[in-house]
Amino acid sequence: MPTLVLTRPIGQSHRLSELLKQQLPELNQIQLPLLSIVPNQDDVEGMKLNELIKKADFAIFISPNAVECGMRLLGADWPTHLPIAVVGGGSAEALDRRGINSAHGYQISFPKDSRNWDSEGLWAEINSVPVSWSGKQILFLKGAGGRDWLGQQFLDQGATIHEVVTYRRLPLSVESPSWRQVQKLEANTTACIINSSEALRHLVDVLDQSLPWGPSWFNSVTIICSHQRIAQAAKEAGFKQVECCLSGEEHLLVATQTWFNQLKQLK
Structure with a gap:
């Protein structure tokens, strides 16, 4: 099942999540708060x-x-x-x-x-x-x-x-159950929204330690970034599928819709 991973701190993805439910009700969503405030x-x-x-x-x-x-x-x-x-x-x-x-x-x-x-x-x-x-x-x-x-x-x-x-x-503990939920996903049908460079660095650190599922994320997961600097850092970290859009929920929604539509066309 196509899945979108939302990585903002708890409570900060609510509006985007609701917009996605309205526009893409068939898209599964998972919360992975990479940082806590x-x-x-x-x-x-x-x-x-x-x-x-x-x-x-x-x-x-x-x-x-x-x-x-x-x-x-x-x-x-x-x-x-x-x-x-x-x-x-x-x-x-x-x-x-x-x-x-x-x-x-x-x-x-x-x-x-x-x-x-x-x-x-x-x-x-x-x-x-x-x-x-x-x-x-x-x-x-x-x-x-x-x-x-x-x-x-x-x-x-x-x-x-x-x-x-x-x-x-504070970075999400590597012992958090959220990681076990994420590692069960099929990497090639998963997208992950990244809104900060610090969150990206933490994700990379965890994936580098995570065998055998970590490498599949670098190769197959789509990383949707809200700034060109974050996108460039994601590419330099080794992610092969990186998309960039403007900041704001509406732009993230459009970027997610584009990824989802491309995924359906491949089936």
């Missing part, structure tokens, strides 16, 4: 964040997780005077769910074209109007690691950056 609940970090937003000139939430965990860590309303930037539409939606939007007086920047939902796209967006970053205090709310390129652009322009780690990612 652990919010930072350190009171000291919370006080640090509260102090930093008083002096920051600009703040960047790196992901929807950074929005949810960052606001929880802050424990207060976000000040309307501090402009915000986010990488993509998912983070903008996470802000909107908390009432942080232009209708409530907030200034929020993000690339409107989903083809540009990445660090490069955000950098182009916030510099679409000439601006001097020299001497500015930039606040990054993020997970542990990631987005070094974007921070470096501000540093190169003479800004000072401050980072608050709002969450950590």
Whole structure:
């Protein structure tokens, strides 16, 4: 049976899963949360964040997780005077769910074209109007690691950056029953959606240790990636069937439909 493996953290594939059930009801779905999100609940970090937003000139939430965990860590309303930037539409939606939007007086920047939902796209967006970053205090709310390129652009322009780690990612244990479920799949009728480079690295590490079924995944499973950088990393890791699409549930849905239709044509 054709199977799609969804690898986002628990609860974050719900909308895509529902869309797939509506459009491809005959497609089997399996959840394999390669990473778990652990919010930072350190009171000291919370006080640090509260102090930093008083002096920051600009703040960047790196992901929807950074929005949810960052606001929880802050424990207060976000000040309307501090402009915000986010990488993509998912983070903008996470802000909107908390009432942080232009209708409530907030200034929020993000690339409107989903083809540009990445660090490069955000950098182009916030510099679409000439601006001097020299001497500015930039606040990054993020997970542990990631987005070094974007921070470096501000540093190169003479800004000072401050980072608050709002969450950590924990890899799925190799002892998890989820892996036993996955290894029973027929690799040539399975696709796996990968949304982050870190999740890809963990998958590769587990497959490298998994005999005899690991090698069949590298050779036959279709990896659907939501960014060209992830797709390139998947190819370099040894996956033979790699597809790339834009970020966002709608694009992932179309990519999955295309794979599924091609699979039916081969039968």
